[in-house]
Amino acid sequence: MTYRMKSLLGTSILSLALMTSSAMAETELRMTWYDDGNESAAMQALLDKFEQQNPDVSVTLDVVPYKAIIESLPVQLAAGDGPDLARVTDLGGLSKYYLDMTPHLENTEYWRESFGPFLKWLSPEGDAISGFMTQLSVTGPYVNKTLFEQAGVEMPGEGATWDDWATAVNEVASKLDIPIPMAWDRSGHRVSGPAIAQGAKMFDADGNPALVDDGLKAMATKLYDWHQDGTMAKELWGSVSGSTYLGANEDFANAQVVMYMSGSWQIPQFADKIGDAFDWWAVPAPCGPAACTGMPGGAALVAIKDTEHPEEVSKLMEFLAQEENLAEFYGKNLFIPGHLGLAEGGVEFASEDPRAIHALETFAGAVPSISPVAFDLQGYANNRVMFNALISRLGEAIVGELTLDQAFERMTQDVEKQLAEKERGN
Amino acid sequence: MSSDTKMTLSERLQTVAGWPLQMFFRILDVPFRAIQKLGGIGPMPYVFLLPNLAFFGLFVVVPLFINFGFSLTGGTNLFPQDRVYVGTEQYEFLFNCENYADTTTCQEDRFWKGLFNTAIFVFFQVAFLVLFSLITALVLNRKIRARGFFRAVFFFPVLLSPVVVALIWKWILLRDGILNAFLVSLGFDKILFFVSPEWAMFWAIFVSIWAHMGFYTLILLAGLQAIPPDLYEAAEMDGTSKERVFWRITLPLLWPNMLVVIVLALIKGVQIFDEVYVLTGGGPGTATQFIVQYIYNTGFTNQVQNFGLASAASVVLGVMLFALTMMQLAATRRRDNG
Numbered sequence: 001m002t003y004r005m006k007s008l009l010g011t012s013i014l015s016l017a018l019m020t021s022s023a024m025a026e027t028e029l030r031m032t033w034y035d036d037g038n039e040s041a042a043m044q045a046l047l048d049k050f051e052q053q054n055p056d057v058s059v060t061l062d063v064v065p066y067k068a069i070i071e072s073l074p075v076q077l078a079a080g081d082g083p084d085l086a087r088v089t090d091l092g093g094l095s096k097y098y099l100d101m102t103p104h105l106e107n108t109e110y111w112r113e114s115f116g117p118f119l120k121w122l123s124p125e126g127d128a129i130s131g132f133m134t135q136l137s138v139t140g141p142y143v144n145k146t147l148f149e150q151a152g153v154e155m156p157g158e159g160a161t162w163d164d165w166a167t168a169v170n171e172v173a174s175k176l177d178i179p180i181p182m183a184w185d186r187s188g189h190r191v192s193g194p195a196i197a198q199g200a201k202m203f204d205a206d207g208n209p210a211l212v213d214d215g216l217k218a219m220a221t222k223l224y225d226w227h228q229d230g231t232m233a234k235e236l237w238g239s240v241s242g243s244t245y246l247g248a249n250e251d252f253a254n255a256q257v258v259m260y261m262s263g264s265w266q267i268p269q270f271a272d273k274i275g276d277a278f279d280w281w282a283v284p285a286p287c288g289p290a291a292c293t294g295m296p297g298g299a300a301l302v303a304i305k306d307t308e309h310p311e312e313v314s315k316l317m318e319f320l321a322q323e324e325n326l327a328e329f330y331g332k333n334l335f336i337p338g339h340l341g342l343a344e345g346g347v348e349f350a351s352e353d354p355r356a357i358h359a360l361e362t363f364a365g366a367v368p369s370i371s372p373v374a375f376d377l378q379g380y381a382n383n384r385v386m387f388n389a390l391i392s393r394l395g396e397a398i399v400g401e402l403t404l405d406q407a408f409e410r411m412t413q414d415v416e417k418q419l420a421e422k423e424r425g426n
Numbered sequence: 427m428s429s430d431t432k433m434t435l436s437e438r439l440q441t442v443a444g445w446p447l448q449m450f451f452r453i454l455d456v457p458f459r460a461i462q463k464l465g466g467i468g469p470m471p472y473v474f475l476l477p478n479l480a481f482f483g484l485f486v487v488v489p490l491f492i493n494f495g496f497s498l499t500g501g502t503n504l505f506p507q508d509r510v511y512v513g514t515e516q517y518e519f520l521f522n523c524e525n526y527a528d529t530t531t532c533q534e535d536r537f538w539k540g541l542f543n544t545a546i547f548v549f550f551q552v553a554f555l556v557l558f559s560l561i562t563a564l565v566l567n568r569k570i571r572a573r574g575f576f577r578a579v580f581f582f583p584v585l586l587s588p589v590v591v592a593l594i595w596k597w598i599l600l601r602d603g604i605l606n607a608f609l610v611s612l613g614f615d616k617i618l619f620f621v622s623p624e625w626a627m628f629w630a631i632f633v634s635i636w637a638h639m640g641f642y643t644l645i646l647l648a649g650l651q652a653i654p655p656d657l658y659e660a661a662e663m664d665g666t667s668k669e670r671v672f673w674r675i676t677l678p679l680l681w682p683n684m685l686v687v688i689v690l691a692l693i694k695g696v697q698i699f700d701e702v703y704v705l706t707g708g709g710p711g712t713a714t715q716f717i718v719q720y721i722y723n724t725g726f727t728n729q730v731q732n733f734g735l736a737s738a739a740s741v742v743l744g745v746m747l748f749a750l751t752m753m754q755l756a757a758t759r760r761r762d763n764g
Contacts, residue, residue, distance in 0.1 A: 241712050401712060
């Protein structure tokens, strides 16, 4: 064999070996993720661990803005061009795009025992196993306790109503010249808990959505009045249109707000940003005539139906859903566990901040008092239709484009029109 | 001595670099010669136009028809074969109004608010854009000090991305922004610009003019420089007043450029979206929500993504833009015909 032939043969064998090894090595998975704080770092650590144990699978974590999860991901999924896994908050609304991992899982019993009630949120019309909750959340208010102390105003206690709080925060703001006495996230989800506390039923006797009733009107009227009398700043709810989400977390962290209605997912961010600059304090959900309730919710990591690698996706999900891995994830990120075993046994949270610990205890302690109506609404696949109609029309009333009565009428029409559109062709 | 030896190094390099291009054109020449041999010289212009037409057809005309097809369907499925044919239902829904002047009586009130807001925006934005561009071009056409610098300054915002423009102005106009800090330093109260519908519309128009004025100024400046100087000299010798020179010489001779500016500004104005979306988010309420944002919200941001209704609104927008273009053509023709 000549030298030339030898080298040609050698090169061919080497090329073939490289091609074969690369074909065997990699199944590439993509996970679309968003961050409330910096939880992608904790997820990346788990993915690195998974890749070490499974060298034939590589996972790319695409961290995108939350807006992309709400607006772009549904279009990607509808076009069949989505990722293999995604972190979502529209749990039931996107369920038709989820992969049922049941045939690929080694221990489905573990999933049903550990994530039982939340699996239903991801599969409202079936019993598929599509993912797990990366965090369970509860809506509720935070207050700047330091401002209360400086103003010499006593914080309303257990059983206080929204009106009690409105009076108290106005007193604090006027004494200390704080620009915003009370701020709420501009979100229908955030309004729904207090509306249920006022007696909103959200569904009629047949279980069909019925957004506008006396309870919802009572809460919406309060919010409208608070915007007119300066309790709430118009620049948050009034400065954008439609169902656009706006949070007041930055204003609260900058001590521009006395009371901020948001939810448990803000804890890690406040622990990080505010630290001990002032006492940020989670308080129990204020009461109404019907209940003292917030809304449950959260985010889930789901497997996507159009994936070309259902086996590998399920393998990854099984790894991530292991109790020890979830304990690490929840603990690092100060999240209320969405795993029943961990919720019962407790998680070691990576924080010694007494405010963060108090907030976690407050929100976790609020779970038993959450109204069943709130759970039903959270489990309803089209709840975002209701949330969006509520917030967009209420926003238009607050800035004076509609009267409150016109806004209520439009809310009902919007929900009916959108649900009718969704029914067509399905 | 051969010609090769006379070539400089740079010429040689050019020859070598140009060789692949020459080869490409020689190869390309073969089919074109064959086509010309078959059909003669007559169809050749169309043959040369074909690649562009193919791209235009694929990326403009075909999507146009797909969009129209979508506007006749309903449901939330994305692929045409899964959608339900509903005829003109989406158009009927859009145009169902008791009183077109009062948007609250319309079934789809946000569509009409979007249309009215767009009309107000276009009216003021185009009028002031053309006016300020003309004034700026007239000033920059004079022999002033640092003329080149000022031309660059006025053109600079055109180079910025609309999102960057909107973010810069948003930071200036926020409650704790630079402008409010300035107002407070002068002893005034803060103004919440994004809470007042009038202020929000004002700033949407202002920012849009600021961002685009440089481009239109450039067009008008080119027109001004094309006016023969001897006309001005003759007018000066006749003792014509400056106002008369402007109305009788400058403006009539600048009119073709003005027409281009007006029509381009009109079309761009109707299409306004990105800057205002970032600046005001369409708020407060729906005060600065324009027609394109309505289409975007309807098609993409709602949980129930109503592609049919969004497509129908797009068709209406397309008809409006078509009408504006026809007006431009008619105006140009009338002028060309004297």
